[in-house]
Amino acid sequence: MPKGAVRSELIARRCGLSLDCWRTASTAAQERLMTLEPFRQAAVVALYAPIQQEIDTALLFAAARAAGKQVLYPQIRDNLLQFRLVTDLQQLAGGAYSIPEPGLAHSLMPLEQVDLIVVPGVAFDLQGQRIGFGKGYYDRCLSQRGRHTTLVGLCHDFQLVERVPVEGHDISMQYIVTERRLITIEGVGT
Numbered sequence: 001m002p003k004g005a006v007r008s009e010l011i012a013r014r015c016g017l018s019l020d021c022w023r024t025a026s027t028a029a030q031e032r033l034m035t036l037e038p039f040r041q042a043a044v045v046a047l048y049a050p051i052q053q054e055i056d057t058a059l060l061f062a063a064a065r066a067a068g069k070q071v072l073y074p075q076i077r078d079n080l081l082q083f084r085l086v087t088d089l090q091q092l093a094g095g096a097y098s099i100p101e102p103g104l105a106h107s108l109m110p111l112e113q114v115d116l117i118v119v120p121g122v123a124f125d126l127q128g129q130r131i132g133f134g135k136g137y138y139d140r141c142l143s144q145r146g147r148h149t150t151l152v153g154l155c156h157d158f159q160l161v162e163r164v165p166v167e168g169h170d171i172s173m174q175y176i177v178t179e180r181r182l183i184t185i186e187g188v189g190t
Helices: 003-015 019-034 037-041 058-066 137-142
Strands: 044-047 070-077 080-085 117-120 121-126 150-154 174-177 183-184
Touching: 003 121, 019 037, 019 058, 037 150, 044 183, 058 070, 058 121, 080 137, 080 150, 150 183
Parallel strands: 044 070, 044 117, 117 150, 150 174
Antiparallel strands: 070 080, 174 183
């Protein structure tokens, strides 16, 4: 199935979730991700602000801050994705594509200093490939990450598909976390 068709189908399914189902799945997925050793060991974690019923990241933010980690959120600036330090979720405001993001007053963090990036997606497969919204922001950005940076795809279990069409610029995840599973992708290194 072409990326566009997968994208349309899964976004519609995600947006159709009841608030209770979304909250339950979000809580379970975040709690599962918090057990991941790379998350526990990370000093600098990048999260995302969820839109359209994506798995929430507020519990991850709270756990990371409580553990003394620096937490970053993405911002689109000059057609590039960059990460800025956030100390309170109230610091996020509507940005590009109406996605909450930090403002320019927040410290910009070089990508090579980020230990773990939690990556949103529309679909993921068991080989660690993902389909995003189709603009390529994450793929372009993640291609510049540090060698030690761990990539974790976070999604609803129904967003796992058998195979995602792969293009040369696509970046693979090392882990995928859903409300039901923690998947380690063998052979995907940093």
